[in-house]
Amino acid sequence: MTTPAEKPNKTIGTARIVYETPFRACVEYLFDEMDIISRERDVIQLFGLSTARLLFLLGENKQAGMLLGYLQQAMADTVNPKGLFRPSILGKDQILLPANPEKSERNVVLKLIQEEDGRLAELVLPLGDEGHLYPATVVFFLQYLIKTLGEPSLFFLMLVLAGMMEYYEKIGKTNDLKAITDAPAYGFSEAMRYIDEERKRAQMPPA
DSSP: OOOOOOOOOOOEEEEEEEEEEETEEEEEEEEEOOOOOHHHHHHHHEEEHHHOOOOOOOOOOOHHHHHHHHHHHHHHHHHHTTEEEEEEEEOOTTOOOOOOSSSSSEEEEEEEEEEEEEEEEEEEEOOSSHHHHHHHHHHHHHHHHHHHSSSSHHHHHHHHHHHHHOOOOOTOOTOOHHHHHHHHHHHHHHHHHHHHHHHHHHHHHHO
16 A cells, blocks of 8 residues: 655745844845735744744843843834834844845855645754854844835734744743744734734724
8 A cells, every 4th residue: 555645845935144244134035925915924924933943042041031022122113002113123233234245154044844734944054153143133034024024014023923922921931842833823823813803893883
């Protein structure tokens, strides 16, 4: 009796963070998806999965807690009672380059992989200075998304991040293995729940 061949895993999208120096980097996202909304949801999912994995890899490093605080501040600067904004969230010495530098110091590759039973992030990370490189990768990637996502997707990203922050505050820790998948999944489910509730509220007849 033969078993059907397993379907090969598919790369949905790839983010490359190319560092000219530790404080200067270019971010690009490579994809096949032509539908803008689907593509933006994919890159948001890649960001969530990659962030959760990088937080896990930081382990007990104090940079993990500092990164969570940094993300919370970025959220507050992006969405507040005055509206939706596209702030600069980079540190004073950090620069997001508009194009790949001619010479790179190191490259980080983040891939969104479709498996038979779900999606995961595959990370290709250079060795050395993890305490700086991992948080910097998250911050540069987030700055890129803040600059490039459409407004609805940017708001959705903030909802996903809010859900992830709630997960880390109330449910699991950054260095729990389950958090690698559970934190992004919780963030996405909370974002979708919020949107569904808002849609239902908008469809309710006036009292």
